[in-house]
Amino acid sequence: MRSAALLLLPLAAGLAQRPDVILDEAKVPAYTLPDVLGPVRSPKAWPARREQILELYRTEVFGRSPGRPANQIFTVEAVDQAALGGRAVRKLVTISFGAGPQMHMLLYLPAGKPAAPVFLGLSFAGNQTVCNDPGVPLAEEWVRDRDTKQMVKRTAPESSRGSRASQWQLDAILEHGYGLATIYYGDIEPDFDGGMKYGVRPLFFRPGQTEPAADDWAAIGAWAWGLSRAMDYLETDRGVDARHVAVFGHSRLGKTALWAGAQDTRFAMVISNESGEGGASISRRDFGERTTDLNTHFPHWFCLNFRQYNGREDQMPFDSHFLLALTAPRALYIASAEGDLESDPRGEFLAAVNASPVWELLGKPGIGTDRMPAVHQPIMHTVAYHIRAGKHDVTAYDWTQYLKFADIQWGPARRNGRSR
Numbered sequence: 001m002r003s004a005a006l007l008l009l010p011l012a013a014g015l016a017q018r019p020d021v022i023l024d025e026a027k028v029p030a031y032t033l034p035d036v037l038g039p040v041r042s043p044k045a046w047p048a049r050r051e052q053i054l055e056l057y058r059t060e061v062f063g064r065s066p067g068r069p070a071n072q073i074f075t076v077e078a079v080d081q082a083a084l085g086g087r088a089v090r091k092l093v094t095i096s097f098g099a100g101p102q103m104h105m106l107l108y109l110p111a112g113k114p115a116a117p118v119f120l121g122l123s124f125a126g127n128q129t130v131c132n133d134p135g136v137p138l139a140e141e142w143v144r145d146r147d148t149k150q151m152v153k154r155t156a157p158e159s160s161r162g163s164r165a166s167q168w169q170l171d172a173i174l175e176h177g178y179g180l181a182t183i184y185y186g187d188i189e190p191d192f193d194g195g196m197k198y199g200v201r202p203l204f205f206r207p208g209q210t211e212p213a214a215d216d217w218a219a220i221g222a223w224a225w226g227l228s229r230a231m232d233y234l235e236t237d238r239g240v241d242a243r244h245v246a247v248f249g250h251s252r253l254g255k256t257a258l259w260a261g262a263q264d265t266r267f268a269m270v271i272s273n274e275s276g277e278g279g280a281s282i283s284r285r286d287f288g289e290r291t292t293d294l295n296t297h298f299p300h301w302f303c304l305n306f307r308q309y310n311g312r313e314d315q316m317p318f319d320s321h322f323l324l325a326l327t328a329p330r331a332l333y334i335a336s337a338e339g340d341l342e343s344d345p346r347g348e349f350l351a352a353v354n355a356s357p358v359w360e361l362l363g364k365p366g367i368g369t370d371r372m373p374a375v376h377q378p379i380m381h382t383v384a385y386h387i388r389a390g391k392h393d394v395t396a397y398d399w400t401q402y403l404k405f406a407d408i409q410w411g412p413a414r415r416n417g418r419s420r
């Protein structure tokens with residue numbers, strides 16, 4: 001992402017320069033991964049094991065989230081049947097919960113097609129950044145100040161329209177017969193330490209509660225919850241094929257997409273773009289960013305219990321392959337970038353490898369190899385992986401692969417817009 005890259009540069013550069021940060025494969029310590037299947041030998045036994053792993057992730061990593069609130073309301077604010085020069089139907093939908101923050105969903109569906117599969121993802125800087133469309137309201141609540149890099153309460157500038165278009169590739173998505181649904185993550189909770197009070201979490205505090213308990217959800221949990229609430233809406237929209245919704249996210253929002261997909265099996269596909277530490281990459285490798293870095297620089301992202309693993313990744317009763325396995329037997333795509341060493345591309349690949357026995361147990365092909373592919377040589381089974389050239393970002397190359405993967409998983413018929 002362009003401005004997140006800007007924003008994160010000082011931190012990233014800091015990490016790379018620190019002498020104790022491992023960015024060299026030869027320095028990765030020897031480690032033993034816990035076995036994702038444990039004692040499980042039959043598909044029938046998997047759901048109980050899955051629940052155990054989910055519970056580990058709830059108590060130790062992301063915290064416990066509430067479910068769908070009873071007072072959730074969907075308001076379709078506007079529908080344009082001929083948006084983007086007639087190529088798309090554009091819907092603006094507000095999802096609200098009585099009091100408090102509202103989520104503003106932007107939904108594009110391919111024009112003239114019956115129920116379309118949809119890619120759903122949170123954005124870093126507002127709906128208006130996804131493509132240059134004057135019909136999209138500017139994000140109003142929070143924006144990141146260009147100079148201070150702090151989140152401030154202010155309407156996003158007009159100049160931000162389409163500023164992240166390269167990361168969404170909306171034209172290609174529509175051409176493949178798919179839709180795109182997006183929500184600004186700041187609508188759910190603004191991303192800074194102390195942002196909690198402006199987001200959805202306080203709506204669920206117990207009487208008298210002001211701070212999260214050690215296993216209460218944190219910001220990533222809140223963002224993932226928002227994705228499930230978006231899915232609640234998508235299930236009601238007749239223009240959407242809700243049985244084929246892919247949840248997508250980049251970086252911290254890739255961690256979020258993995259957690260959303262892990263908890264909510266309505267997502268038929270999960271796409272993690274460079275989610276790195278606390279996402280797809282194996283923590284025990286100690287390569288690149290580490291648990292302590294996450295909990296220090298982003299203390300609001302993970303539940304408080306996660307801090308016990310600072311510098312003690314080898315004590316985790318899980319590792320990231322457990323998180324990935326929670327998507328099985330659904331479709332999973334893990335993507336890395338060669339220049340994004342801090343996310344540990346090899347660690348992301350190895351998580352896919354070590355999660356794959358679960359797909360195989362459930363009768364689906366896992367990643368199928370333990371040899372990391374070369375740059376631009378995607379592997380696409382039910383578990384997919386690629387590493388591309390370049391830096392931490394989402395690019396046209398990434399989307400080309402995700403669209404191809406969706407076509408393979410969901411059938412070429414959908415590309416022509418034919419319904420099932």
Ligand code: GCU
Nearest residue numbers: 004008251252253275276289
């Ligand atoms: C920081 C953070 C990463 C995260 C990334 C992002 O670099 O250290 O864990 O993935 O931000 O969200 O861009």
